[in-house]
Amino acid sequence: MTSPRPVFEALDLRFAYPGAPRPAVENVSLRVPPGSLFAIVGPNGSGKSTLLKLLLGLLAPAAGQVRFEGRPLAEWGRRELARRIGVVPQAEELVFPVSVRELVAMGRYPHLGPWRPEGPADRHAIEQAMLRCGILDLAARPLSTLSGGERQRARIARALAQEPGTLVLDEPTASLDVRHEMAIFELLRELTTQGGATVVLVTHNLNLAARYATEILLLDRGRPAAHGPPDHVLSRASIEAVYRWPVAVTRHPGPGPDAGAPQIVPLAAGHGRPVRDPQPEHDR
């Protein structure tokens, strides 16, 4: 083999929710190389979150197969998987109040199991994760008293406390301001370039995906519309076809390492090339 073994490898995935008119995911194949920052983008209802759940084994595909680190997903135990993949799901609601420290400490469960108490190594991992996400000062605070951005950072800290080789995030910056959104993307890049981690994330921010991702998968109603490096995927043609909205594509003016990355500028209605609205939408 010339290329290193992919972290995730999916072949021809198909999945349909019961009663849905069309499959949520269809004909999707992908390879996530180690050390990459892999972004999954696409309109609402295009199957991004469903694809993540298929990659993580929370949903079982109707057809196709997922391999993680070369082994079929079904052969991995849940805890074994949790020691290697840290996940930040889109949303979660806690029934009872917990503190930030308690939430982050949950990330040690895959290593400790139901019985073993925290040791020095666990406490170190928890503290480092909180430090890294800038929430060490908030450790004792109840999660319910935090802002949306702080809460999201606590959830990311929990995933980091797992000390995983792979991080999977579903719209991690959806409710964050520019500063915190940028900080998270910077952190993800740092983890991949310096920490040797692999990151898979779903995002709606095409321009940050263009700058930070090493590879992008663009989904359109459950099917792959384009796949490859940002320059290849984020063309005017592909974006207009998938999002059905006129855009212009410019370049990041710099300075910085991302200078020259494609940047998508949505145009006012009626000011671009007319966008064909092909079939009636069955989206939610």
Added chain:
Amino acid sequence: MRDGAPFAVAGRPAATRVRGSVSALRALAPALRLVLLALLVAVALVASVGLGAAGIPLGSVVEALAGGGDATTRVIVLELRLPRAILAALVGGTLALTGAIFQVLLRNPLAEPYILGVSSGAAVGTVSAIALGWTALGPWALPLAAFAGAVLSIALVFRLGYAVGRSLDTRVLLLAGVVLGAFFNAIIVLLLTSIDAETFRSALLWMMGSLARASWASVAVLAAYLLPATLLLLALARPLDLLAAGEETAAYLGVQVDRLKWAAYLLASLAVAASVAVCGAIGFIGLIIPHALRLLWGSDHRFLLPASTLAGAAFLLVADTVARTIVAPAELPVGAVTALVGVPVFVLLLTRRAQ
């Protein structure tokens, strides 16, 4: 978070070191609280044995427990009050523990041990046995009929919980439990119309819960059954913490969510079934104790579950002592006392929390 790079790893070793020693102290606090609660149970047990229609001084209680003292005192302490006190501790602990479990399992702060219809099933069993005249068959006829009814309701609710989809949906479980409970209650009403007034009264009292039927035999059977169930339930504490953060999150952190849910449901329900079979449906403990402890000391289930068990045991000991003594030689239904004592205490905690 300061200016510059918000997530930068800036070493702050001094602060971390101070935090370390504070957190070491903080780690000890839950253990101390559990020791305190255990002492509370011991004190409540001794007080419960000493207090009653005939007051017995502490010295004589200890003497009788050691096998000495005069014969009458020994009989009162060893044959009447001690088994009843131990039964109270067992049942109180079970109800508070299972209440805490159902609250997190169903993601519903209002959940309590009877929410899924276990007590209604047990009541159908008991009232059927009374209506059919099975009470003449011996002292175990009623508890066995109650247990059978409870197990029937558990099986039906469990089956319904699995009916939709391939995994146990706790929302369906909740709905099935509440609906089945209502159905069983209708059956009880129908059965009650067909029995005479005196039997009606005893059936009603049974449903309100009572520890008066305590005997060494029932305590022994219940202890042999409840102690392993309690230990198994306590072992679920850490996975339940993660379940409280959501099923998806729990799965990503390595919890076998489906297995956890059905284990917690069946273990907790079967424990409740046994306690209902012996004592009837004693209310409020399962709702109030876990909530009070959550308000006081947070929701870490590794602490909350054992703490609820101990606090529930102490609380029912106190409530039963009050029920036995306040209008002696008559007795109040202990279920009414748990509510009368529990609700004001709970309201106090709630308002204190609000300030």
